[in-house]
Amino acid sequence: MFCPKCGDAMTATRDGTTLECVRGNMELSVAMRAGLVEIFVERRRSAKRVGHRFGGEWFCPGCGGPMIVDDGVQCPRCSEHLDELVYQLVELHPHRVRRRLLVVEERFEIAGRGLVLMPGVPAGEATRSELSVELLRPDGTTAVVRAHVEITFAVPLPKERWATVRLEGVTKADLPIGTELWLDEG
Ligand SMILES: [Zn+2]
Ligand SMILES: [Zn+2]
Structure with a gap:
């Protein structure tokens, strides 16, 4: 899986419970990891659309490429959305720049x-x-x-x-x- 904030490949944390982006010093919550895996890796469901305008720069957790940000956050290759997870990524997952x-x-x-x-x-x-x-x-x-x-x-x-x-x-x-x-x- 790739970091939604910088596109780097994520690695397992030392205790193996979740994933982290080393570049951004950002560890995913267990719930966030589960959601991202379900949507972008296992492709078992699609993210809920939230229906407002988004900002910022986002990368697809499934393929690592840049996502299109407008009234949703969508990967043009996988076509999956990040929408329902954006709020939690912004509020609870600081990423070192x-x-x-x-x-x-x-x-x-x-x-x-x-x-x-x-x-x-x-x-x-x-x-x-x-x-x-x-x-x-x-x-x-x-x-x-x-x-x-x-x-x-x-x-x-x-x-x-x-x-x-x-x-x-x-x-x-x-x-x-x-x-x-x-x-x-x-
Ligand atoms: Zn990152
Ligand atoms: Zn993608």
Whole structure:
């Protein structure tokens, strides 16, 4: 089964009682899992239509593809609806939102200040100057580190302004090229 909020394949929880989306850190309630399996995996019944306009972005638990969201939430391939379960998914199933900030192409050691990364990020995305980011290295290992986002000033001002990302307490050996920086957004 696929996560209705991001489309990733879901996996059994450690105790085996239900399923979870690892990316979203979201565990399905036992009732939610049963409902989704009945409708999208076993195809034993269809979801009740609720009859109002829906919003948001949804993925089909049966095939993982994006669903069509209007006066229902429907998979164009399986043609099943999610409608009756949307409310519970919104209210009782928070899904962590993560965004990939950048992929490291080069890094420079600055004495006493950590590593400055290439590329930077567009200045418009630099909403906070200090962030907690997760490193995902090419070998699959992870680490959480502090990042400083610093807008660099240049004269004349370039059309598109970039911010520099600097990591504290990290050495080049900790940060192979190709490492991804991920940011939690909720
Ligand atoms: Zn998910
Ligand atoms: Zn589908």
